[in-house]
Amino acid sequence: MSVPLVAIPCDIREIEGNVWQATPNQYVRAAVKGADVMVFLVPAQENGHDFDGILDRVDGLLVSGSRTNVHPSLYGAQATEADGPFDPARDATTLPLIRRAIERGIPLLAICRGIQELNVALGGTLANDIQDTPGIWDHRKPDVPELDEAYGIRQNVIVKEGSCLAAAVGPGEIQVNSLHRQAISRTAPRLAVEALAEDGTIEAVSVIDSKAFAVGVQWHPEYWVGTDGTSNKLFKAFGDAVRDYAARKQHTSEKAGAA
Template sequence: MTIEASHGRPLVGVVCDRFFVGEHDLHSAKHSYVRALMSGANVNPVLIPATRDIDAFDGYLDAVSGLLFPGGASNVEAHRYGGHAADDMHVDPDRDHVALTLMQGAAARGMPMLAICRGFQEMNVAFGGTLHTDIHASGHSVDHLEDLSDDLPTRYRYRHEVEIAPAGILSTLAHAPHVRVNSLHRQGAAALAPRLVVEARAPDGLVEAFRVGEHAFALGVQWHPEAMLEDDALSRALFEAFGASCRRYRHATQRTAAHRKA
């Protein structure tokens, strides 16, 4: 029996949002991300709370073989990238604290990461990039907007096309130079962090996917593959590739630990 088989599926951490429902202070992640990890990536998700009370992250990083940074209703605080907050900007400083610190720690270890929507924006900020507070005010297309009058399945259908960069992770998975995506966001990448390499762009030039250079699998996408896992080939391939990378990472770390004990 292999090391991997004897221990079951790898654990993947999912960073929560923190918000209030009435007087109740909650930490949560949408079930669509949990389902995509279990059925698409074949891993077991564990939720990581969003709280500034956490000041030591090595225990979390030691316990998991990958990290998912999901979308969320809030925005990264503008002061973290030298921007100016809009009056109506909803923020989650607790999530910023946890997500940005975990990203930097995971990158130092070579741990697999998948960052989606808000997570994509966090990844750019974590490594020194900046964001457009409002992409539409910055001259980008209205195709990125979410129409809250639509029902949920309609909202998460294809919004626009992206051009896939050659010789990247997505080009290997998509097998096509262009794909349709369900991209819904107000903020977006402005100046790209130096460590990041473009994986896809929208027709208006906005970066819609990137990877951390010289990292086996650390990918950010602005769209929502978790919502289209059943009927979109790239979405399924993306989660399968992330899961495979997590299994390779776990196997490598277990082998290293076994050698140290020998």
């Protein structure tokens, strides 16, 4: 069997006047090295996608973090300037891809903006600038020049026993690098809360009754793949699910060819 292929939707970026389709290399690197898969970058478009055509060609979906936020209109809220920046092309790409991947039983790992997209795609809402809420910590990325320090593992998260995430990384307390100013507010009906920060912020979810691995985390396991045990375990679990899906897909194809 060939190396499985995982789709990563892109962001729209403007660089020196040119519009780029882009994704941070840390996600590509983590998929290749941590999950042992190859990567297919999906362009962000506001219309024109054939979502089933994309998913026919891949064995998993990895939804990355981003500097942009899901547009509040997509979860029934009024948008303000403070809620941005926005990327409508990414929203129009990721939300349908997430829903269709879940329907088809294609393994899914959603990170940072990805967990927020997963929640919105399935009917949940988001809270902005959570650090202004009494009792909630400041989860934002530290304003330091060194990325290793900015993405440092410094926050405790409690993983629910018996959860999908616990099967991958173990139950109880783990340490993560959670960097965000938005978070899940109302959890989508199809999502189960898998992990909480000590201040009660939702840090991980899974899709209830999913046909395959379908997990979202608010932190950044992709950054420390190769050196952090929890990050490695999560990407390995995703990679194992992708390989299992690819093997089943190939077996079905071979049976159909022999018929």
